[in-house]
Amino acid sequence: MKETLIIEGERPLHGNVRVSGAKNAALVIMAAAIMADGETILDNVPQICDVDVMMQIINDLGVDCHWNDDGSLSICPPDKEILTKTPYHLAKKVRASNLFLGSLLGRQGEAVISMPGGCDIGSRPMDLHLKGVQALGAEIDIEHGFIYARAKKTSGNRVYLDFPSVGATENIMMMAAKTPGLTVIENSAKEPEIVDLANFINSMGGKIRGAGTDIIKIEGVSQLKPGRYAIIPDRIEAGTYMVAAAISGGEIMVENIIPTHLHPITAKLQETGAMVQEKDNGLLVTAGDRILPADIKTLPYPGFPTDMQSQMMALLCLADGTSVIVENVFENRFQIVDELKRMGARIKVEGHSAVVEGRDHLYGARVKATDLRAGAALVLAGLAARGQTIIDDAGLIFRGYEDITNKLTSLGAKVEER
Numbered sequence: 001m002k003e004t005l006i007i008e009g010e011r012p013l014h015g016n017v018r019v020s021g022a023k024n025a026a027l028v029i030m031a032a033a034i035m036a037d038g039e040t041i042l043d044n045v046p047q048i049c050d051v052d053v054m055m056q057i058i059n060d061l062g063v064d065c066h067w068n069d070d071g072s073l074s075i076c077p078p079d080k081e082i083l084t085k086t087p088y089h090l091a092k093k094v095r096a097s098n099l100f101l102g103s104l105l106g107r108q109g110e111a112v113i114s115m116p117g118g119c120d121i122g123s124r125p126m127d128l129h130l131k132g133v134q135a136l137g138a139e140i141d142i143e144h145g146f147i148y149a150r151a152k153k154t155s156g157n158r159v160y161l162d163f164p165s166v167g168a169t170e171n172i173m174m175m176a177a178k179t180p181g182l183t184v185i186e187n188s189a190k191e192p193e194i195v196d197l198a199n200f201i202n203s204m205g206g207k208i209r210g211a212g213t214d215i216i217k218i219e220g221v222s223q224l225k226p227g228r229y230a231i232i233p234d235r236i237e238a239g240t241y242m243v244a245a246a247i248s249g250g251e252i253m254v255e256n257i258i259p260t261h262l263h264p265i266t267a268k269l270q271e272t273g274a275m276v277q278e279k280d281n282g283l284l285v286t287a288g289d290r291i292l293p294a295d296i297k298t299l300p301y302p303g304f305p306t307d308m309q310s311q312m313m314a315l316l317c318l319a320d321g322t323s324v325i326v327e328n329v330f331e332n333r334f335q336i337v338d339e340l341k342r343m344g345a346r347i348k349v350e351g352h353s354a355v356v357e358g359r360d361h362l363y364g365a366r367v368k369a370t371d372l373r374a375g376a377a378l379v380l381a382g383l384a385a386r387g388q389t390i391i392d393d394a395g396l397i398f399r400g401y402e403d404i405t406n407k408l409t410s411l412g413a414k415v416e417e418r
């Protein structure tokens, strides 16, 4: 795996880019597919490292998971019990491994999940996940870095989420899908990936209503049938290329998107002076004559997505004025600031707020990706900066962006993996 990306700056991007399937829908739907009685075929799964790791975990559990010649992904649970422990050496690589908690409890009433290590953007606790599965009847022990969950007798229940956690909502939905009775999740996450998971489970014969709102009702069923399902497009990948057009001074047609999923990003980009036009085949994003400052507050969907915060910070470093970014979702998602400052950015962090004083150019520099989205933001800054930018730990970027080097190159960027 190449670990470094090298970018020559000051090259406006032009052309069309096709958005891949959504990482954060694919990962949870892969976990849910082990609950089906037979082979599930998933279309539009992005070929990224996080998917590879989830595939290895699924195969380790005793469920055959492989790519098909047509690019689809097959997940074939056997008609006998599977293993229920996610291996630490794989689970630590991808946070989404914690999503096997709900699907293993739903399939077999038992799950042994490696406690997710903290990561660069925050402690990533699981208290809401555990509150949810316990409400449905799971007993939890935490020992030696693993969560042991066993559910002998389960029944539907009402669960209130103190925070609309995406992962907690997903784990409760998956367990509830196979738990007798009615489960009601209140203050549930409303992200499009939650809706995609609900649609997938319903396509298997599940009974989930209200996904996309803050109250989701799930009637448990005894069996989930296999089938074929296509993953929604990735709204964060789409947003990243939209910012690429704005920051590089170019024009990009971002294809294979669902416009409503991008409304918060479109609105904020227009505020910074970019033009965004909805066309039949996607969104045409054209850079404005200059980049205007804008204030950003990240919030759960449909607020501005935290996964686009770093990308917008890179853009606002080049604005004609000062912007304030408030990160309300994660407690430590400003790691990129020190890297952007190496490129000449003027940013001051005060707690959950970052004050970005725009300037008319950045300089290429050697920088380091600290998390997936920060890495993507450094790519964006490198596209606009004067000279060459070298990004170390670029493997983090390949975790979530399918074929990013070729996609950027086809838009006119000078990008090289090393």
Ligand code: EPZ
Pocket: 023, 024, 025, 027, 095, 096, 122, 123, 124, 125, 126, 127, 128, 129, 130, 163, 164, 165, 166, 167, 168, 306, 307, 329, 330, 331, 372, 373, 400
């Ligand atoms: C999902 O993570 C996404 N990952 C993240 O995308 C995304 O940033 C996040 O949702 C928010 O939208 C996947 O879907 C695989 P949360 P998740 O539970 O489920 C706190 C990316 O770059 N919390 O909604 O882990 C938590 O600490 C990744 O693609 C609790 O306090 O996010 C955080 O502050 C990064 N207790 C906040 O909620 C819990 O039990 C949001 O976390 C769970 C979460």
